[in-house]
Amino acid sequence: xxxxxxxxxxxxxxxxxxxxxxxxxxxxxxxxxxxxxxxxxxxxxxxxxxxxxxxxxxxxxxxxxxxxxxxxxxxxxxxxxxxxxxxxxxxxxxxxxxxxxxxxxxxxxxxxxxxxxxxxxxxxxxxxxxxxx
Amino acid sequence: xxxxxxxxxxxxxxxxxxxxxxxxxxxxxxxxxxxxxxxxxxxxxxxxxxxxxxxxxxxxxxxxxxxxxxxxxxxxxxxxxxxxxxxxxxxxxxxxxxxxxxxxxxxxxxxxxxxxxxxxxxxxxxxxxxxxx
DNA sequence: CGGAATCCAGCCCGATACTG
DNA sequence: CAGTATCGGGCTGGATTCCG
Numbered sequence: 567x568x569x570x571x572x573x574x575x576x577x578x579x580x581x582x583x584x585x586x587x588x589x590x591x592x593x594x595x596x597x598x599x600x601x602x603x604x605x606x607x608x609x610x611x612x613x614x615x616x617x618x619x620x621x622x623x624x625x626x627x628x629x630x631x632x633x634x635x636x637x638x639x640x641x642x643x644x645x646x647x648x649x650x651x652x653x654x655x656x657x658x659x660x661x662x663x664x665x666x667x668x669x670x671x672x673x674x675x676x677x678x679x680x681x682x683x684x685x686x687x688x689x690x691x692x693x694x695x696x697x698x699x
Numbered sequence: 700x701x702x703x704x705x706x707x708x709x710x711x712x713x714x715x716x717x718x719x720x721x722x723x724x725x726x727x728x729x730x731x732x733x734x735x736x737x738x739x740x741x742x743x744x745x746x747x748x749x750x751x752x753x754x755x756x757x758x759x760x761x762x763x764x765x766x767x768x769x770x771x772x773x774x775x776x777x778x779x780x781x782x783x784x785x786x787x788x789x790x791x792x793x794x795x796x797x798x799x800x801x802x803x804x805x806x807x808x809x810x811x812x813x814x815x816x817x818x819x820x821x822x823x824x825x826x827x828x829x830x831x832x
Numbered sequence: 833c834g835g836a837a838t839c840c841a842g843c844c845c846g847a848t849a850c851t852g
Numbered sequence: 853c854a855g856t857a858t859c860g861g862g863c864t865g866g867a868t869t870c871c872g
Contacts, residue, residue, distance in 0.1 A: 618854075
């Protein structure tokens with residue numbers, strides 16, 4: 567299976583084979599692992615959005631984290647930022663080509679999460695203890 | 700594209716449509732986002748491993764985090780734990796069926812990370828500033 | 833061997849207030 | 853509108869020590 571092939575290639579990155587944080591998997595995954603990155607990517611998936619539009623789409627994000635996460639994504643080249651010199655100024659964020667290319671594998675993972683969420687919740691409930699012996 | 704379809708279905712989970720942390724995507728992603736989960740899953744991908752074998756495969760994980768991450772994965776039903784009453788005792792961890800089903804989407808994401816890592820590093824370098832004006 | 837328990841530093845992130 | 857600055861709490865995760 568294709569998973570196995572990738573696993574094989576993964577081995578060269580595991581352990582101390584790699585100097586420090588040079589492992590590409592960890593380097594990228596650590597970013598996607600933060601609280602908001604993937605969520606913002608999915609928000610931008612259906613078209614460019616302005617700052618406050620994103621904020622409205624994700625009500626429980628703070629301004630601070632929105633700004634910061636957007637900047638990190640921009641820094642990684644996943645999204646682009648375009649400022650329109652209107653008054654008041656408006657700033658539009660959109661996925662870059664690379665950002666869009668991330669959508670497919672991300673969607674696969676999200677699909678998995680959706681599909682298995684019930685089973686996971688069950689497993690958790692079972693593990694956490696049949697309190698009622 | 701299939702990504703778009705998933706994005707559509709995602710919308711119902713974004714924002715306040717969902718009570719609290721009931722969003723399956725976040726619920727699962729937050730776990731995969733932690734520092735070690737995905738790494739341990741890939742380690743277990745090529746067969747069951749004992750505690751110290753995993754530890755050796757991932758030298759820079761602390762005992763504490765190894766134990767804790769394994770427990771969390773077990774709690775979510777992604778791995779199973781089997782104790783052999785030998786002397787000294789040995790404990791074997793292996794991916795469950797659900798855990799194995801995660802390998803495919805995970806491999807896709809890892810593949811993407813590997814493929815785009817150079818571009819990301821470039822983007823970061825460019826963003827962080829041509830210090831040499 | 834496979835943990836559990838404790839202590840503690842760092843950072844993640846939210847809340848709030850201010851700016852151009 | 854689109855940020856920035858500052859403060860502070862809570863959780864993550866590393867180091868160390870002890871147990872069956």
